[in-house]
Amino acid sequence: xxxxxxxxxxxxxxxxxxxxxxxLKRLWVPYPEIxxxxxxxxxxxxxxxxxxxxxxxxGLRMPNGDHNCPGVxxxxxxxxLGNNVVGWKQNQEVxxxxxxxGYAEKVAVSSRLLLPVPFCHSLSEAACLxxxxxxxxxAFFLGNLDKGKRILVIMxxxxxx
Numbered sequence: 589x590x591x592x593x594x595x596x597x598x599x600x601x602x603x604x605x606x607x608x609x610x611x612l613k614r615l616w617v618p619y620p621e622i623x624x625x626x627x628x629x630x631x632x633x634x635x636x637x638x639x640x641x642x643x644x645x646x647g648l649r650m651p652n653g654d655h656n657c658p659g660v661x662x663x664x665x666x667x668x669l670g671n672n673v674v675g676w677k678q679n680q681e682v683x684x685x686x687x688x689x690g691y692a693e694k695v696a697v698s699s700r701l702l703l704p705v706p707f708c709h710s711l712s713e714a715a716c717l718x719x720x721x722x723x724x725x726x727a728f729f730l731g732n733l734d735k736g737k738r739i740l741v742i743m744x745x746x747x748x749x
Contacts (some may be wrong), residue, residue: 601691603656606647612691618695627676628668628701629684629695633715635661643688659690662712663705673699681705685718 595703597616622628640658644647663683666676676682682702689695693694703721733739 596695600657600693601659603644603647603658603735606645609644609749611647617692619694620678620692620695622670624670624672625699626631626667626670626696627682627699629662629664629682629697630667631660631662631690631695632711634659634690635663635716635719637716637719638656639664639726657689657691658675660686660688660713662686662690662695662717662719663711664695665711667694675699676698681711681714683711683714685722720721722735 594639596618598619600615600617601612602615603611605611620628636661639660651657661683663681664678666678669676676699680690681704683698683705684695684701684703686695686697686701703718705711707716709717727739731739
């Protein structure tokens with residue numbers, strides 16, 4: 589690869605074939621372009637979860653573009669904003685659930701999908717929050733919790749530095 593072209597590309601991890609961790613391989617691809625309602629996130633951490641593991645074990649493709657790049661949870665900082673994005677700013681810490689593609693240096697994502705990194709949480713902790721938050725939201729708001737029904741909430745607390 590020529591030196592000039594490597595500055596226009598980023599490294600991603602893709603699934604080369606079905607199998608264990610050895611099935612993952614590195615690939616260089618162009619930086620993603622963002623649309624008017626999207627942001628570009630510099631990925632700091634990824635949350636590895638069951639979806640990523642099953643995708644790798646079975647060699648499945650996620651509908652995330654041209655590359656078979658896993659990763660449905662990330663955290664990082666906003667690197668660039670689309671023309672229509674409001675309520676977010678450059679360098680703001682965010683986390684997000686993706687439709688794959690998170691095992692990359694940068695990710696283009698709809699600004700509507702972003703979550704701010706909660707107070708007292710690090711970027712490393714925030715990488716595993718989006719899927720849990722979506723699960724809780726679904727249970728509360730789509731779970732038909734009628735009057736008189738109960739739900740058990742178990743909370744853990746982390747100390748803030």
